[in-house]
Amino acid sequence: MKIVHLVASELKRLTASSMARLALVALMLVPVLYAGLYLWANNDPYGNLKDVPVALVVEDTGGTLDGKAVNYGDEVRDQLLKDASFGWQVTTAADAEQGVRDGEFDFILTLGAGFSSALTSASGNAPEQAVVKLTTNDTNSFLATTIAGQVAEKVRASITERVGKQAALTLLNGFATVRTNLGEAVDGASKLADGSTTAAEGALTLAEGSGSANIGALQLNDGLQQLQAGSADLPAQAAALNDGAQKVAAGAQDLTVGAQQVADGNRQLADKAAQIASATGQAAADVPAARADIVQQLTDAGFSQDQIDRVLAVLDPLGDAVVQGNAQVQTVNSQIDQLADGSSKVAAGAQDLASGSSQVAAGTQKLTNDAPTLANGIASAASGASELSTGITRIAQGSLDLSNGLNALNGGADTLRDGLASGLADVPDQTADQREAAAQTISDPVALDTSAVTKASNYGAGMAPFFISLAAWIGIYALFLIVKPLSRRALTALKKPLTVTTAGWLTPAILGALQMTAVFGIITLALGYHVEHGWGMFGFMVLTSATFATIILALNILLGSVGQFLGLVLMVLQLVTAGGTFPWQTLPGPLQVLHNILPMSHAVDGIRQLMYGGNLDLAAGDATALLCWLLGALLVSLLGARRMTRHRTLRDLRPSLIG
Structure with missing residues (x-):
């Protein structure tokens, strides 16, 4: 009962005046605003790329392939405008250059005058690579530059597949002609073999006849010699x-x-x-x-x-x-x-x-x-x-x-x-349809067959676990701006560090649970993200908020306002190491070690497993890690409270500005 009374007293203090209630509500809404607004703003950025202005410059003068005029630049332009994946605007090189400098365009995709002639040059003796020129300006948007590189690569791959198919088809048609000629050569070689056999036999007969003729010629010579005599x-x-x-x-x-x-x-x-x-x-x-x-x-x-x-x-x-x-x-x-x-x-x-x-x-x-x-x-x-x-x-x-x-x-x-x-x-004996299919396979030999064990519904859902965890930390951190870590009066009067410490933790833990309830509603109802294990994820979010509350409580008990500041530093450190955006394996070695230790990493991973329907054993392991942090931080808080019941320092009597 003492714990409930202490929690109720703290909540009563927090709601004692209109300003206090307004401050409490404002701080309670911090994680909701942070997670909700950010995820709403980034709900489906790739689906809205059609609104990103991009300059498309096509200067291609065309080329010739198999005696026919082609213009791959026009084909690429028409395909890009048809797909409408970006806000493509066909313009001149000069206008595009000025537009990307002024922020009118995020980047420029240019197909030069020799684009088609370069693509068709492989059929001649002086092949050259066609160039898709990408012009970016990071002052417009660094991510736009990154996306531009991906777009340019997709355009390049599409062109490569198209031209590769044509080249492969030309090669296969050449093989078909070679096979026909080779068949004729086989027939000719067979006739040559038969003829050479007959000729060899005839030559042998000629040699034998020549031998007989030579004997006759010798006899004739002898007779003529006698006749001459x-x-x-x-x-x-x-x-x-x-x-x-x-x-x-x-x-x-x-x-x-x-x-x-x-x-x-x-x-x-x-x-x-x-x-x-x-x-x-x-x-x-x-x-x-x-x-x-x-x-x-x-x-x-x-x-x-x-x-x-x-x-x-x-x-x-x-x-x-x-x-x-x-x-x-x-x-x-x-x-x-x-x-x-x-x-x-x-x-x-x-x-x-x-x-x-x-x-x-x-x-x-x-x-x-x-x-x-x-x-x-x-x-x-x-x-x-x-x-x-x-x-x-x-x-x-x-x-x-x-x-x-x-x-x-x-x-x-x-x-x-x-x-x-x-x-x-x-040499394969293929029909025209078979050569067409083979050329398609050669130009695009690998099909990407994606299968997801778990899958986020969109970009916002993919980022939700990280921002839910971050919102939980920020929400608890903000609450400790008005919530007292410990009641020194209760600690002096009761001399029960465990009771006072538990009460000091329960107040922000309860408020944090309310924050997580609001965040969970925003995630599932307002933004409509699908959650595979709803109750499990909600419970894990509450556990995460309670763990963070325990950690910040321990820092405040041990170091006062310095501990509150260290809570901010610890949040920044976990922003880097939690692996919320890029895979944590890309971090430097020391930060990878911190990733495996700090609680927010386990919070992000656990929410992912539960939200997307992943491995529940891993989620249980993450929950265990958070419980270890919770119990450890409670133990530290208890030790700090016990010290405060036995000792008083000058700082306790005359606290400094920074605690």
């Missing part, structure tokens, strides 16, 4: 042959004359023999009739048959002789006819012989005349045959070398064909 006497022999031919021609002429005379005599003999043959033939034909007449006459004369037979016996031999003689005459006549025909043919042959002999004589005369030339020709042929043999030998050797070379060519052609076929298999 025999042709040395050819002119003399031709002359002798001509003389004999002339004599043969003369004898053949004489033979012709005699043969003709014989033929004429034989013809006359044949004519006479024909007459005789005709007469004997008639006589032989008349023999049967004559025999019959004699028989008839003898019969008519009265001769007996015996007598007639005796007469016929005498006559029949004569008749037979006539018949036989006729047969011989006919045979001789036929032979005489044959002789006449033969002699005529002999005469004709003699005439032909005479004519041929004359031609032979003329030929032998020509042979005699041409014999020297023929002899020289045979000598030339013999020499040529020798050279032919040598040449064919070289051809045979060359054919063999050609065959070996073609075999090597065939091996190389096979290797070329296999290599081209292997290379063809390595």
